[in-house]
Amino acid sequence: MGRARSPFRVPTVLLLIAVAVVLSSCGWSLWDSPMTTVKPKSDFGKGIQDLFMLISWWTLGIFIGVEGALVWACLRFREKPGQPIPKQVHGYTVLEVSWTIAFAVILLIIAIPTIQMIFKTQEPEAASALRVDVAGRQWWWEFTYPEYEFSTANELHLPVGRQVAFHLHAPDVIHSFWMPQLGGKRDVVPHRVNRLTLTPEIPGEFPGQCAEYCGTSHANMRFRVIVHSKENFQKWVAEQRKPPVEPTSELAKKGQELFAQSTCVGCHTIRGVSGGAMGPDLTHFGSRKTFGANLLASTPQSVAKWIENPAHMKPGALMPDLGIRGEQSKALAAYLLNLK
């Protein structure tokens, strides 16, 4: 059988490239992307991040040590022409016992802060926490604020600096509630109420997404988190608690009539107008920048198109095609977008 003349030219080059990529990626704006997990903006996220960094340094150390030993052994012990049979070493107990213990000790160093963090992040919520009930549904999110008695969809508003206690439940299948910049995910399981508590520390807008495969449009089950200053949050709450605004334009008025007459009311709530519970609450639909689980920008065109054919905009969408077309869908869109 043939022998490679220089089996190490390729790996050395590769190793250099890999190191360059990894090193340069450390400084990249990559880590600042909208769904980054490594620039946390909450106490929960920070706790996880600290633990992650601790484990990363240890594993990086092991990685360099072990891969280094492997490469070194390959370089050092290549067969030389005419080399006699090497010494038949069967083992060396002291060495084997010591590396087993060394490895176990490193894992223990990882285990201790891990356990501490497990208990810390799963402490019961504070009495002063803001409770938000999260329902994961195929394929959108419903956020209810029991304290303020309203609910909204796909846009989660939180105040900075106050603990939030999410109570997660799923009316249909399993989902997973994930806001990467604010910390780890928690599954949303039917017939259970899971909890997630955290305190947002920095105002801003952060995307979130369902992280447990939940059927056709799993990829489209997104949402936005908006962390406000305390005052802005109170303003937003006040707006949301108001009754829906009355339409002003002719088109929107027509839309209002249409809404009340058609099957929309069976599934959607507009406070004072209808009480459906299958789909998102539309009372303040117009105040939301996106719809369809953060999939589509709230423009008259896209809303009208959605009404005409939901499944076309979002595969598998459970809102049926109601046969509303043309002028009618435009009128409905105008009405809904007017609901600031």
Next chain:
Amino acid sequence: MATQVAFMPGTRAKPKTLEVIWSWLTTVDHKRIGILYGVSAYVFFLVGGVEALLMRLQLARPDGTLLSAQTFNELFTMHGTTMIFLAIMPMGAAFFNFIIPLQIGARDVAFPRLNALSYWVFLSGALFLHSSFLAGSVPDAGWFGYANLTTRQFSPGSHVDFWMLGLQILGLSSLMAGFNFIVTIINMRAPGMTLMRMPLFTWMSFVVQFLVVLAFPAITVALILLMFDRFFGTLFFSPAAGADPLLWQHLFWIFGHPEVYILILPAMGIVSEVLPTFSRKPLFGAPVVIYSGIMIGFFGFGVWSHHMFSVGMGPVADSAFSIATLLIAVPTGVKIFNWIGTLWGGAIRFTSPLLFALGFISMFIMGGLSGVMHASPPVDLQQTDSYFIVAHFHYVLFGGSIFGLFAGVYYWWPKIFGKVLDERLGQVHFWVMFIGFNVTFFPMHFLGLIGMPRRIYTYAPDLGWNFWNFVSTVGAFIIALSFVVFMVNVAKTSRWGAPAPADPWDARTLEWTISSPPPVYNFAIIPTVHDRDEFWIAKYGDGHGAPPRKSAPAPPVDPASIHMPPPSYWPLLLAAAIVLTISGLLISMYQVILGGLLTLYCMARFMLEYHRPAPGGHH
């Protein structure tokens, strides 16, 4: 056997290919069954690979439009299911079949016809699963099919039925093979081969068989519950009726975690054979490697819930499963040190089997270390169900299992087919695959850390995921290229390769003492074993002064005097009857009844086959 004779007497006029095909359909020879497993596994590996390429094409750019949501969901489900159950597992089975009897100095496995039955049931299960493409109703709930998404309410149609019934059939095959190899390894070892003298590949495979027979019942139960829900209206997984959907996850992962060791241990065994051969040293600390294999198998049953850190089990359960998972990393890590210890001080020859084995070690280290990261539940909450996990399990399953299995392919190819694969092309294959693999999967760590969830068919363009997704797609095509090189190698070798000697690598274990490929009966005289590295010591002595053990030339044996089990077509017919029965659930109850009766009939014939002496005398 009567039928054999009836079909073939004086059939000179008949085309020879028919005879050949018939002989493969009725074979009970472990070597041929091994080849059947290997070829089928490779074909399904290609199918799963094409599915992966399609998914990577879709994800190369944001808002991809190549595939619909439904198609993408079907592809990742079939890709995962195919790679695990129809590619890696049967590739392992190919080596169990071909190599174990040779390594332990046996003429065949304990139950040759059962062995054939395992293969035919496997193949028919695989074909049944793939017939969903013809039916236009491809499984689409992911390879771990979480309830309650898989109940009829949320998965109408027969998509999930194909998956559920297909896995059930495949489990049957694995169970039969598992029992067969346990009995084989316990009972059929050559005289003198104590358990501690057993070669490492056989050892790791031995552990795998126990994992199979203990883990598969869990998924069998889960699948039966699901089958009752879907076909007969029970409510095991219906939360509306008070069911807890986590029941499925526990049952699935108590199978699923041992399953990942079922996938990796054969590769670990292969690497433990390849490294000593090519560094010309015994395996460093072999007993430790064996014991850690057993420990992995044992602890493998105690860590399943680390797949469920995000479901809300509470801090105590999270802590317990975290500690268990870190514990299992110890025996796993220790093996790596022992492999490096084997290379240390050796005279290393860089042949393609060794390169693949080194690829295994270096990539498995990465997968193991990312595993340690998400063994910490708080950290896992950021990583689970993200591309970070996708990176992890490809580093262990592709970087680990596939590299390890291909070390075995290059290593044992001469023994199996009698020709050594071309060395240059082998090295090209390795490097292209190694580069492609890392270009594909390393960036997935980044993607996971910047929040890309797994199992999404599309993503928005403004999330910073575009570049690395594109790179990953390029890498996938580099991997595909490496398999073109492999197939060119196979074609070239089978056409122009020179016949291989019995011992082309100067190896250490019994399979290299007999011709390549081995005769039907393997060993004319069953050898007597004195050491784990029996053949090496026979050639070179033990290195501590004892001379080579040149045994006196054995008296020639007339091959005709060695009785081998005759071929049988009952395994094939029985497998067909089983699949007829099970697929009836999707077609008509009459088919189920008819199939059931046929199955009983075939079983009876299968069992009673040797109650009547065949015309040629007893076997």
